[in-house]
Amino acid sequence: YRIITSIVYLIIFLLTIGTAYAANYLQPKSVIFRSADEKLQMARDAKADILVPETFEDGLKYYQEAEEMYQNKEELDEMKKYITRSRQYFEKAIKDSKIAGLLFTETMVAREDTLKVSGDQLDPENWEKAESTFRDAAEQLEGGDSDDAKSIGKDAEILYRKAELKAI
Numbered sequence: 001y002r003i004i005t006s007i008v009y010l011i012i013f014l015l016t017i018g019t020a021y022a023a024n025y026l027q028p029k030s031v032i033f034r035s036a037d038e039k040l041q042m043a044r045d046a047k048a049d050i051l052v053p054e055t056f057e058d059g060l061k062y063y064q065e066a067e068e069m070y071q072n073k074e075e076l077d078e079m080k081k082y083i084t085r086s087r088q089y090f091e092k093a094i095k096d097s098k099i100a101g102l103l104f105t106e107t108m109v110a111r112e113d114t115l116k117v118s119g120d121q122l123d124p125e126n127w128e129k130a131e132s133t134f135r136d137a138a139e140q141l142e143g144g145d146s147d148d149a150k151s152i153g154k155d156a157e158i159l160y161r162k163a164e165l166k167a168i
Helices: 002-023 034-045 053-071 076-103 105-116 124-142 146-167
Strands: none
Touching: 034 053, 034 076, 053 076, 053 124, 076 105, 076 124, 076 146, 105 124, 105 146, 124 146
């Protein structure tokens, strides 16, 4: 009789824990991730993925880890730490992309002009070189070397313009 009583109490205990744990996940993902989703979209709108790729990618890593934790129904408090961290990186990326945008204005214009004429598809060789070069420039800027960043950004601009001209 004691064994049966113990088993019943154990089952009730486990159900209680499971119910309390599941209650953390009653909110849909869109509610839990709202602040990070907003900052992620703002960072994309600011072209942070292009202008400050390392900072943006750091934010994405934390975001994706939080998503995985959500899917696996892991501890909500721990997951929220990852969401907060991702949001912080996205906020930094937004702020830093404003500065980078000023330094790379001409390069970004050349990139957009190339996309308008499908230069990315019609001259993939120069497009890929330009993208890689531009990423190098952005990483130099993120590392604090604005002089090299500016010079490398100019090289990327030239490559974008080559792709644009070939497309035209």
